[in-house]
Amino acid sequence: MHRSAPRLTRILACAAVPVMLVVAGCSSDSDAKGSGPADGSSSSPEATAPGGEQSPVSVEPAKYAKLPDPCKALTSKTVEELVPKVKNKAGTAGTSNDTAARGSCSWNGLEDKGVKGSNYRWLDVSFQRFASEAGIGSGGDRARNAYEKEVAAVKATEKAKDVKSSPAAGVGEEATAIAYGLTKSGEDFRYATIVARTGNVVVTLGYNGTGFAGAENPDPSQLMKDAVTAAKEATASVAKAN
Incomplete structure (x- = not known):
């Protein structure tokens, strides 16, 4: 079976770049067509709040609310x-x-x-x-x-x-x-x-x-x-x- 010229060119290009860039820009065809959001954002429910805004990270309440004189x-x-x-x-x-x-x-x-x-x-x-x-x-x-x-x-x-x-x-x-x-x-x-x-x-x-x-x-x-x-x-x- 012969690979198409565009696909072969893409594979060779990916092989020539650093590993970190490969992970970011040279994913498989299935990744490119994956089921995730088209804009590349995370589908994890913890990542964003309703409306698309970042969910605030909760912190432990302060023990004391005021100081003495x-x-x-x-x-x-x-x-x-x-x-x-x-x-x-x-x-x-x-x-x-x-x-x-x-x-x-x-x-x-x-x-x-x-x-x-x-x-x-x-x-x-x-x-x-x-x-x-x-x-x-x-x-x-x-x-x-x-x-x-x-x-x-x-x-x-x-x-x-x-x-x-x-x-x-x-x-x-x-x-x-x-x-x-x-x-x-x-x-x-x-x-x-x-x-x-x-x-x-x-x-x-x-x-x-x-x-x-x-x-x-x-x-x-x-x-x-x-x-x-x-x-x-x-x-x-x-x-x-x-």
Whole structure:
């Protein structure tokens, strides 16, 4: 039996092109005449919705719909214990153009001990909430990614010395404690930062201090212990707000 000239020409042309192109453009006659749609679109019912539009991929709903007031995430007792002689017990709120997605608050104080010097303390807390969005991902997954990036960013603090990190047990669903030293204006500051995630919310609590005019610097282990206690309180405030 003799193949027609057009068919033979087509076979030879297909043999000369890469395999991937063969799959795409050199199918058998039966494929070309197949029972699928003439326009080449998929006949799978999952591929398109009624009307020919792409069916949206569902994502897991976000666990939390709102954030707590950052300046009320810690009790007055906690603030006064961690920041002696605090300037503003109510805290100073950070600016935010979307308080449903992010917010922060800070406190600071200087305890003057006369000839024994002065103790300075700074405490801050920030929240970031992630919504579930089709095409982007669930709020929980987005928060996990943001949590990992925040931990890495804190560890990479510019000019930080003796950086140490460890899991912070009992804080949210996952948390990391990061300790380091930093010299500012000739003074040696000690830092304790807790980065935690609860559901679709990332909580970052920072606590630092130094001793002026002869006062001793804060003990790193005590500073971290106090930071973990405050971080537990801040993280718990997310569930309370919802």
